[in-house]
Amino acid sequence: MENIEFWKSFAKCRGNFVTPEKDQTNKHTKQKYWSVAVLNDAARDCFGDDIVYYFTDVNAEDQVGCTITLIHLKSGQSHSQLTLVDKVKKTEQGCGTGYTYAKRYCLMGLFALGDPENDNDAQHEEEPAETGKIDSIKADCEKAGMNLVTCLRSVKADNWNLSDKQISQLRKILKEREQVSQQDSFL
Template identity: 35%
Template structure:
């Protein structure tokens, strides 16, 4: 993370913003798992309705790396102070225009929500992370999916393989694409990837 020499005014303004922002409605629905989330449009709208009142603005710059695509989010204050957050990178499941667009939208939403403290996903009181859920129609949490994507990169590096090959190997066991994982699928994938990494270490 990079910042201006001082961020005192910015952090005060951000605290005021978080105290006054109206958390957006979860206006997006995953039709496969009936889970709801805040869309990128909803996130941007909530921020833009409140941030200017506190001298805050932001920009997001798309970046491309060997291991995927993502964004860098920067928050500005009218004093000239800024915070530039670390890049948020997602591996590409499908190297198509649609796949890139989908990954970039997700990265923008996730990074922007985290930077401004917007609640963008459903809270299940920790049931997903603990595996304590009986609803198989739920989708894996963002934390689980991010961990899996990072483990895919780690496994590819430790085994001398490619991310695509690791992903395809995982798909043979889970029988579905990453975006459709249930919490149970995600836990199984994490266990498998940890096993792969140990074998390649």
């Protein structure tokens, strides 16, 4: 393994890492997340004087934003990590947001921080709906000719223990599908 001394030192420092409280809330999804500032503070507290790290943003191409993170030990060993993000919006704000995401995800990766609010685990925190409601929406999906796996994926679920919110989302999808089908039949 390359840079074994680096990784030993990094592992020692990483053992001191204290996961910070999430300090920001996404205004659209209302989900909490860590800002780069909070993750930076936690990383600095963890590393102390043993490790220096910094980010540099690279303007790679129109579609991708890159952030290179360089972590440097006092001994002279270092490690660099490249994080790529999609630049969906090519405006200044869109690019800046992309670079911020890259830095945040890089730090989350270095410290093995999961963010269940950004993956499917968040859906499991809600109580399942009544069995009758679940059976009803499942039957409606089958009646509409929808693949049941696709129905589950559309509401970020991997089983039929759906919440009331997920059932509402599926009802909306079924309604939109029916409207499109009716429009197509007129053509």
